[in-house]
Amino acid sequence: xxxxxxxxxxxxxxxxxxxxxxxxxxxxxxxxxxxxxxxxxxxxxxxxxxxxxxxxxxxxxxxxxxxxxxxxxxxxxxxxxxxxxxxxxxxxxxxxxxxxxxxxxxxxxxxxxxxxxxxxxxxxxxxxxxxxxxxxxxxxxxxxxxxxxxxxxxxxxxxxxxxxxxxxxxxxxxxxxxxxxxxxxxxxxxxxxxxxxxxxxxxxxxxxxxxxxxxxxxxxxxxxxxxxxxxxxxxxxxxxxxxxxxxxxxxxxxxxxxxxxxxxxxxxxxxxxxxxxxxxxxxxxxxxxxxxxxxxxxxxxxxxxxxxxxxxxxxxxxxxxxxxxxxxxxxxxxxxxxxxxxxxxxxxxxxxxxxxxxxxxxxxxxxxxxxxxxxxxxxxxxxxxxxxxxxxxxxx
Numbered sequence: 096x097x098x099x100x101x102x103x104x105x106x107x108x109x110x111x112x113x114x115x116x117x118x119x120x121x122x123x124x125x126x127x128x129x130x131x132x133x134x135x136x137x138x139x140x141x142x143x144x145x146x147x148x149x150x151x152x153x154x155x156x157x158x159x160x161x162x163x164x165x166x167x168x169x170x171x172x173x174x175x176x177x178x179x180x181x182x183x184x185x186x187x188x189x190x191x192x193x194x195x196x197x198x199x200x201x202x203x204x205x206x207x208x209x210x211x212x213x214x215x216x217x218x219x220x221x222x223x224x225x226x227x228x229x230x231x232x233x234x235x236x237x238x239x240x241x242x243x244x245x246x247x248x249x250x251x252x253x254x255x256x257x258x259x260x261x262x263x264x265x266x267x268x269x270x271x272x273x274x275x276x277x278x279x280x281x282x283x284x285x286x287x288x289x290x291x292x293x294x295x296x297x298x299x300x301x302x303x304x305x306x307x308x309x310x311x312x313x314x315x316x317x318x319x320x321x322x323x324x325x326x327x328x329x330x331x332x333x334x335x336x337x338x339x340x341x342x343x344x345x346x347x348x349x350x351x352x353x354x355x356x357x358x359x360x361x362x363x364x365x366x367x368x369x370x371x372x373x374x375x376x377x378x379x380x381x382x383x384x385x386x387x388x389x390x391x392x393x394x395x396x397x398x399x400x401x402x403x404x405x406x407x408x409x410x411x412x413x414x415x416x417x418x419x420x421x422x423x424x425x426x427x428x429x430x431x432x433x434x435x436x437x438x439x440x441x442x443x444x445x446x447x448x449x450x451x452x453x454x455x456x457x458x459x460x461x462x463x464x465x466x467x468x469x470x471x472x473x474x475x476x477x478x479x480x481x482x483x484x485x486x487x488x489x490x491x
Contacts, residue, residue, distance in 0.1 A: 272291060
């Protein structure tokens with residue numbers, strides 16, 4: 096049994112943060128009805144790569160969902176939405192703050208017809224504050240959270256993360272907060288409103304830098320340090336003969352083991368590296384020494400050598416290497432999918448959390464725009480003639 100099988104979610108989201116949030120709920124069994132602008136659909140339907148005229152990206156964020164096309168500006172569209180609300184448990188939207196209220200699909204409108212509704216809004220900056228109504232993509236939130244200044248190398252410009260971490264974190268916290276609210280409702284019978292901000296989620300992730308800033312003198316600026324760790328050395332990305340690998344020397348025992356296994360016991364008595372503070376002060380020299388040694392070995396040779404003495408380490412894999420790696424394969428983290436109506440066969444990451452009892456799976460590919468109009472509206476009592484008329488009027 097899937098944990099959320101009895102839960103119905105109305106998905107008003109577009110782009111990434113909101114759709115990924117509802118996808119997480121769908122993977123665990125929620126009946127997610129994706130409400131898309133009539134005639135247009137979610138903007139991700141046009142995002143690259145485009146295969147056979149369809150977006151591969153949309154396959155990722157619309158899986159396990161049903162699609163209803165609906166013009167929320169039309170009175171008939173608004174009525175259909177509110178009829179769906181009466182049967183729903185959760186609503187998720189990521190409009191620019193204020194837009195849902197203008198469309199009369201906001202929390203206040205929804206709870207008039209379903210008092211115990213759980214309503215989650217995901218936005219760049221949240222519903223309050225001076226930037227609340229400012230447009231935002233993940234890179235904007237990364238910049239304002241301090242995240243970008245902490246990412247990259249000291250000698251280069253600030254750098255965003257390789258993927259859209261702001262969207263991903265907001266999606267995960269959104270799904271987490273919805274689950275908390277469902278549990279709260281099971282105890283009290285009350286629904287609630289949830290305000291999720293990409294900026295807040297990313298700022299929370301800088302917690303170690305924030306606490307360091309609060310206790311260190313003002314002249315000590317916490318900023319980007321490449322792949323190095325703020326507290327330990329060696330802890331970095333190093334060059335091998337066929338690419339790169341990483342090692343994390345979080346304890347003195349790790350450092351001693353490194354010196355012994357590489358035949359560099361002389362470094363143990365070198366004043367530059369005698370303890371962690373000394374290694375941190377001379378970290379650039381330490382990196383050069385380690386890379387000089389490892390450049391004569393392959394990534395795997397270094398990993399085999401270091402792991403044998405208990406040092407945390409790993410090769411730096413590109414994404415094509417990662418998807419076929421033994422650990423990813425053993426964890427069943429690659430889902431094989433096929434959508435004959437759109438892009439054909441493809442792979443996506445599988446559901447990441449495993450439970451001993453609860454089930455999760457990716458069962459169906461992304462629907463076509465409005466694919467479930469007839470199914471969903473017929474459940475509300477609309478006849479085939481009614482649905483045809485709504486289509487002709489541009490409501491669907």
